[in-house]
Amino acid sequence: MNIQTQIQLKPFNTLSLDVITSHYMKVQSQNELIEALAFAEENQLNVMVLSGGSNMLLPKEINALVIHMDIQGFEDITEDAESKTIRVGAGQVWHDFVLWTTSQNLYGLQNLALIPGLVGASPVQNIGAYGVEAGEFINSVQVYDRYSKEFRSILGADCHFSYRHSIFKDDPNKYIIVSVEFKLLKQPQLKLNYGDLKNAVAEDQTALNLQNQVIQIRKAKLPDPKEFPNVGSFFKNPVVDYSIYLQLAEKFPNLPHYPQPNNQVKIAAGWLIDQSGWKGKKLGVVGMFQKQALVLVNYANANLEDVQNTYKAVQHDVYAKFGVSLEPEPVLYNELGLIRTHHVITEHTG
Ligand code: EPU
Numbered sequence: 001m002n003i004q005t006q007i008q009l010k011p012f013n014t015l016s017l018d019v020i021t022s023h024y025m026k027v028q029s030q031n032e033l034i035e036a037l038a039f040a041e042e043n044q045l046n047v048m049v050l051s052g053g054s055n056m057l058l059p060k061e062i063n064a065l066v067i068h069m070d071i072q073g074f075e076d077i078t079e080d081a082e083s084k085t086i087r088v089g090a091g092q093v094w095h096d097f098v099l100w101t102t103s104q105n106l107y108g109l110q111n112l113a114l115i116p117g118l119v120g121a122s123p124v125q126n127i128g129a130y131g132v133e134a135g136e137f138i139n140s141v142q143v144y145d146r147y148s149k150e151f152r153s154i155l156g157a158d159c160h161f162s163y164r165h166s167i168f169k170d171d172p173n174k175y176i177i178v179s180v181e182f183k184l185l186k187q188p189q190l191k192l193n194y195g196d197l198k199n200a201v202a203e204d205q206t207a208l209n210l211q212n213q214v215i216q217i218r219k220a221k222l223p224d225p226k227e228f229p230n231v232g233s234f235f236k237n238p239v240v241d242y243s244i245y246l247q248l249a250e251k252f253p254n255l256p257h258y259p260q261p262n263n264q265v266k267i268a269a270g271w272l273i274d275q276s277g278w279k280g281k282k283l284g285v286v287g288m289f290q291k292q293a294l295v296l297v298n299y300a301n302a303n304l305e306d307v308q309n310t311y312k313a314v315q316h317d318v319y320a321k322f323g324v325s326l327e328p329e330p331v332l333y334n335e336l337g338l339i340r341t342h343h344v345i346t347e348h349t350g
Contacts, residue, residue: 001025001032001035001036001039002025002026003023003024003025003036003039003065004023004024004025005022005023005024006020006021006022007020007021007023007024007066008020009021009024009050009053009058009062009066012050012053012068013050013053013054013056013058014052014053014054014116014225014229014230014231015056015057015225015229015230015231015296015298015302015307015330016225016229016298017057017058017060017298017302017303017304017307018060018301018303019058019059019060019061019062020060020061020062021048021061021062021063021064021066021337022045022061022062022063022064022065023039023040023043023045023064023065023066024065024066024068025039025065025066025067025068026068026070027067027068027069027070027071028070028071028072028091029071030071030144030151030178033067033071033144033176033178034144036065036067037067037144037146039065040064040065043065045063045064045065045337046064046065046336046337046338047064047065047067047337048062048064048065048066048067048333048337048338049066049067049069049176050066050067050068050069051069051090051091051117051118051120051121052093052094052116052117052118052121053117054116054117054121054225054231054232055117055121055125055231055232055329055330055331056231056330056331056333057231057304057307057328057330057331057332057333058304058333059304059333059334059335060303060304061335062333062335062336062337063335063336063337064336064337064338065337066337067176069090069091069118069120069176069177070091071089071090071091071120071178071179072089072091072092073087073088073089073092073179074086074087074088074089074092074100075087077139077181081186082185082186082187083183083184083185083186084106084183084184084186085139085181085182085183085184086101086106086181086182086184087142087179087180087181088119088179088180088181088182089119089120089178089179090118090119090120090121090177090178090179090180091118091119091120092118092119093118093119094112094115094116094117094118094119094121094122094127095113095114095115095116097109097119098110098112098113098114098115098211099113099211101182101184102207102208102211105186105207106184106185106186107184107185107186107187107188107189107190107207108132108136108137108182108184108185108189109132109134109137109182109184110190110207110208110210110211110214111129111130111131111132111191111194111197111210111214112127112128112129112130112132112134112214113211113214113215113218114214114215114218114219115127115129115232116225116232119179119180120177120178120179120180121177122134122138122180123135123138123141123159123161123166123168123177123180124166124168124169124177125164125165125166125169125329126159126161126162126163126164126165126166128163128164129214129218130191130194130197130214130217131191131192131193131194131197132191133161133163134161135156135159135161135166136161137182137183137184138156138159138161138180138181138182138183139155139156139181139182139183140153140154140155140156140180140181141153141154141156141159141168141175141177141179141180141181142177142178142179142180142181143175143176143177143178144175144176144178145174145175146173146174146175146176147174151178153181154167154175163236163237163239163260163266164236164329172331172339173338173339188206188207190205190207190210192210196217197210197213197214197217200213200216200217201213220291221291221292222292222295223289223291223292223295223297228289228297228298228299229297229298230289230295230296230297230298231296231329231330232295232329233269233270233294233295233329234288234294234295234296234311234328234329234330235269235273235294235311235314235326235327235328235329236269236326236327236328236329237258237266237267237268237269238266238267238269238272238324238325238326238327239260239264239265239266239267240264240265240267240324241263241264241265242263242264242265244265245257245265245267248267248322248323248324252275252322254271255267255268255271255272256268256271267324269294269318269326270292270293270294271293272318272321272322272324272326273288273293273294273314273318273326274293275321275322276314276317276318276320276321276322277317278293278314278317279293280293282299282310283309283310283313284302284306284309284310285298285299285300285301285302285306286298286299286302286306286307286309286310286311287299287310288310288314296310296311296314308343311328312343314326315343315344315345316345319345325344325345325346326344326345327342327344328342
């Protein structure tokens with residue numbers, strides 16, 4: 001067992017925050033996971049699971065055992081005329097996995113190309129882009145249940161996938177994901193409903209071209225974390241009741257919106273932030289990206305406090321103008337490696 005102490009997590013979180021953890025272990029198998037958990041228990045340390053670090057907000061110092069998930073591997077599970085089910089290690093890089101599925105003529109995930117992070121994180125917030133969510137193709141998730149202390153498999157249908165949500169978010173301490181099974185299609189059924197995509201693939205309607213177009217669109221809009229450290233969309237798109245949407249639309253007829261089930265409407269956080277004057281605006285070393293106002297960028301050695309100052313100011317201004325609360329998408333941790341709830345504005349504070 002290789003437990004390291006006083007490790008810098010800056011290279012392992014895409015917002016590039018300076019973070020020192022008291023204990024750290026890279027875990028490459030289920031056995032190593034058990035060893036790591038036993039070490040944490042003996043030493044009375046909390047456990048914080050680190051995946052691709054592309055959806056995390058971390059404090060300067062963490063006193064916990066950071067388990068860096070690095071379980072690799074692909075395994076064929078079943079196959080029929082229409083589909084093939086593959087089990088993928090939680091530590092595989094998501095984008096590489098998507099490229100691999102396309103090269104194997106397996107379809108479904110092409111719209112999700114270039115999303116940063118690892119396969120093990122994909123079910124947690126049910127990653128989604130360009131009209132597809134990972135949950136649509138997840139057959140099951142293999143987990144270690146920290147309460148019953150056993151490995152087990154949870155069917156996709158029991159993960160309760162919804163917009164950027166699943167059971168893994170309801171109780172983040174219960175499960176550690178070790179692999180994910182995807183049921184992928186053998187015949188392409190391209191999903192082209194999202195705005196720019198239909199035109200982009202008009203000439204060449206293959207899955208490979210769809211994947212390439214998604215990569216191009218993302219590259220044009222979203223900053224590369226290596227150049228501009230970020231966590232993708234910083235806020236969720238708010239989902240509001242239809243009546244609230246109608247009130248907003250009366251004042252702001254151009255508000256981009258997407259009807260949802262149950263008489264609800266999803267509205268574009270990027271537009272709200274843009275219209276509040278935050279596109280390309282900075283507060284200190286943290287700001288909202290010039291080409292996509294929904295992406296918060298660490299421009300120079302920011303710490304968590306700098307990030308919080310900026311995002312709270314954005315929340316404040318959007319609330320003041322539209323009366324809409326923005327909820328951050330990345331997960332916020334405290335000094336003990338535990339998940340904290342985000343600050344959300346629910347009434348005018350002055
Ligand atoms: N908009 C603006 N100004 C901006 C940004 C956006 O006016 O600065 C407008 C756009 O013109 C558009 C609308 O807002 O009318 C929506 O913008 P966009 O199509 O760029 O998508 P998004 O709602 O900003 C969501 C996901 C992305 C995903 C894209 C494509 C969330 C929180 N974000 O972004 O996911 O890639 O749709 O499906 O749901 C992520 O979660 O990290 C992420 C990148």
